[in-house]
Amino acid sequence: MHDYDLVIIGGGLVGASLAVALADTGLRIAVVEATEADGPTHPSYDERVIALSRGSARIFEGMGLWDQIAPAxxxxxxxxxxxxxxxxxxxxxxxxxxxxxxxxxxPARAMGAALSARLQASPRITLLRPGRLVGLQVTQERVSLEVAVAGHSRLLTAALLVAADGAESAVRKRLGLTVREQRxxxxxxxxxxxxxxxxxxxxxxxxxxxxxxxxxxxxxxxxxxxxxxxxxxxxxxxxxxxxxxxxxxxxxxxxxxxxxxxxxxxxxxxxxxxxKLMLAKRLTRERLILIGNAAHTLHPVAGQGFNLGLRDVAVLADLLVAAKMTAKDPGGASVLGPYRRQRAPEHALIAGLTDGLARLFVNPWGPVRAGRNLGLLGLDLLPPARHHLARRFMGALGPQPRLARGLPATSAMPPAPSANVPLLAEPPRTPTPVTDAAADAARQADPASQA
Ligand SMILES: Cc1cc2nc3c(=O)[nH]c(=O)nc-3n(C[C@H](O)[C@H](O)[C@H](O)COP(=O)(O)OP(=O)(O)OC[C@H]3O[C@@H](n4cnc5c(N)ncnc54)[C@H](O)[C@@H]3O)c2cc1C
Incomplete structure (x- = not known):
């Protein structure tokens, strides 16, 4: 029997990102990934090219991975x-x-290669692959799992189970978390x-x-x-x-x-x-959290799915580091409640926006077509609306967890308390508390622009 602080089911782009983000926090982490190796058939590190928001580039910077991804x-x-x-x-x-x-x-493959190399080099992370969830039991104190790893049964326990196993999440289905879904x-x-x-x-x-x-x-x-x-x-x-x-x-x-x-x-x-559009009706239940496509699967029209998943990672990393620093239960209420409250509104907002765009622009009805063209023109002519949209899609609105400011999850800097912290600020290289003056002084530069 092996005991962990968290077990992540699914080592795709989002699950691997969470593990890497937490690699130096002292948390004991296991990642269970179904595929055998990062070959051409990997379902997450595949042929897709992903439009990353500036905020996502920042998160990779905080994880110490942007230098590896930037050349591609x-x-x-x-x-x-x-x-x-x-x-x-x-x-x-x-x-x-x-x-x-x-x-x-x-390219998803370039991000996957960087994540995979870091996963395998991190002594605090146990990578179980090819791994398949065989049994799962959740009690008030612990999650118990049976995992078949390369054909051998392994028993694991954890304080927190994170489902990062994609749109068809077996964990989500097994634990009866329902979704709103539309093809x-x-x-x-x-x-x-x-x-x-x-x-x-x-x-x-x-x-x-x-x-x-x-x-x-x-x-x-x-x-x-x-x-x-x-x-x-x-x-x-x-x-x-x-x-x-x-x-x-x-x-x-x-x-x-x-x-x-x-x-x-x-x-x-x-x-x-x-x-398809899929949104989980609840993001958590006892000792379980959904992240990435297991929580939200979107139309790619605005290139938001992975960006949203990386923000799940950044928020959860902050909460888990805070729990660790205050000796709280990583699977307890101090993590689950804030995660749900912080993530559910953004999931709903971005899902609504992308769904609206996807539907609006295939509607052939004359008045709708005229309206959307006027809308586009209006957007072009109205700088404040354009600016707001640009900042939304850059990931610059809303609370900015440490990783989203380009800082490691382990940084001693407290998470930003409120909305609209300037994403464009150069994050301080030493983890000192941010003052307004320091943020203003740093606003010009941009470490994620090295590509
Ligand atoms: C055509 C297309 C274009 C896109 N473009 C963009 C874009 O430009 N920008 C953007 O932000 N997003 C984009 N997306 C969305 C983005 O690809 C996804 O949001 C992202 O891949 C989700 O990553 P994930 O790790 O949550 O899930 P997945 O990529 O589905 O990974 C899930 C992982 O879990 C593993 N797994 C599954 N079941 C189990 C199990 N039972 N046990 C163990 N492991 C398991 C799988 O092997 C896989 O590695 C696009 C999507 C599509 C389809």
Whole structure:
């Protein structure tokens, strides 16, 4: 029997991030991951390219991982949103927001490699893989688990069980936590392309979100001149798009996207992901916390799912460090209650925003179409609304836990008490309490801009 402070089920992008964030806190951690190794079939460290908010880059910085991820990450300095065939469009610019980049685009595989290397090098983390949950019992004092690791049964106990096992979370289902769920009937088809002959009017480092009658199409700037494509297609169209020859795929994509990136060439492998909205009705129950896709699975239209999951990690890390510092139970009320109260409203807000966007822009009804075009134009013409949206998507609104300020979870600095702490401030390198003067002095610089 092995005893831990926390057992994390699921070592994907979010579960591994939590373990790494807590690696130096003295907490005893086990991670149970179903896959055998980080090969091409890993379900989390896969072909996706992820638009990371500035806040997420900061969190990786706090975890000491940004230097490893940055070489594979491309900055987003401009966002161009348009409605194909209609007048509405909107821009977001890093310069207007006073930041070097609005966010970054990083391959999930590069983030997975950095996380995995750190997991394996951390003596306080026990990585159990390929691991499968066989039995689970929760009592007032402890969680008891039976895990099959490479075919051998292991008995574990823990103060806290964290479910980071993705949208189909076995832990969530086993413990009867219910969800609100709706399938969109659409798939996201991803691929990479390399544009050639980009017109001079297109600024470098621009991410495009183009709404079309059958769903949004995102083009995300990557390193080496490539672009990541996220093509939302009705599920009935997916087999045909996957089955196109490379040339026909490029021609279809070009028609759909237009000429803003010149001629699209060299398509990579195409993979389709079915899309759904899922929100857990409760984020906690006795000695259990849900994080990442196990708690919320979103439409990728605004690139928010992983960013939201990383914020779960940052908030939970603060709470667990506080519990450790005050010798409180990591699975007790001082962690579960605040986690639920801090995370549930943001989950609901971001899920509502992405769901609204996903639905609004596939609605062909004339008045809705006209309204959304006016909305886009209004957004472009109204700097305060644009600024608010940019800050929301940069992860700059709301309470900022230590990691979100680029500080390690172990930092002695107290968590920021209230909303709107300046994300753009350079976090102090030594963990001293932040004063307003110190924050103001540090506001100019930006460590997450080294990509
Ligand atoms: C096409 C697409 C594009 C996206 N783009 C963006 C973007 O630009 N920005 C953004 O922020 N988000 C984006 N997302 C969302 C993002 O990919 C997810 O939010 C993120 O991968 C969730 O990570 P996770 O670790 O919570 O879950 P997962 O990635 O699903 O990982 C779950 C892990 O748990 C393991 N596991 C599952 N069951 C068990 C079990 N029973 N026992 C042990 N281990 C188990 C799995 O092997 C896996 O490693 C996108 C999603 C899609 C589909």
């Amino acid at each position: 990450a491309a900055p987003i300095r401009h966002v161009h949103v348009s409605d194909r065939g209609h007048f509405g469009f909107a821009h977001l610019d890093a310069e207007d927001e006073g930041v070097p980049a609005l966010g970054y685009v990083a 969109y009937g659409y798939d996201a088809i991803i691929a990479t392309v390399t544009p050639e002959g980009i017109p001079p009017s297109t600024r470098p480092d621009t991410a495009f979100e183009r709404f079309t009658d059958s769903g949004p199409l995102a083009m995300l700037p990557m390193t080496e001149g490539r672009y990541g494509v996220v093509w939302t297609a009705h599920e009935t169209e997916t087999p045909a798009i996957l089955g196109l020859s490379d040339d026909d795929f490029l021609a279809a994509l070009q028609t759909r996207f237009g000429g803003r990136l010149g001629c699209l060439t060299r398509p990579g492998r195409r993979i389709a992901y079915p899309l």
